[in-house]
Amino acid sequence: MKSTHRKVLDAAHRLGLSQSVIKIIEMRTKQDKYIFWGLFTTTVLFMYFFFNYMK
16 A cells, blocks of 8 residues: 555656646747847848948
């Protein structure tokens, strides 16, 4: 009985840990998306102004 209870508690802890890891990964993915689009926009604007300046 004790070993079964311990296994259930261990599984619950692992599930809780994996859920928190999934949340961290989702937050990181959102942050990476913002960084990518910010840098992309900055690069496009820089290229636009640079080529207009060179004309």
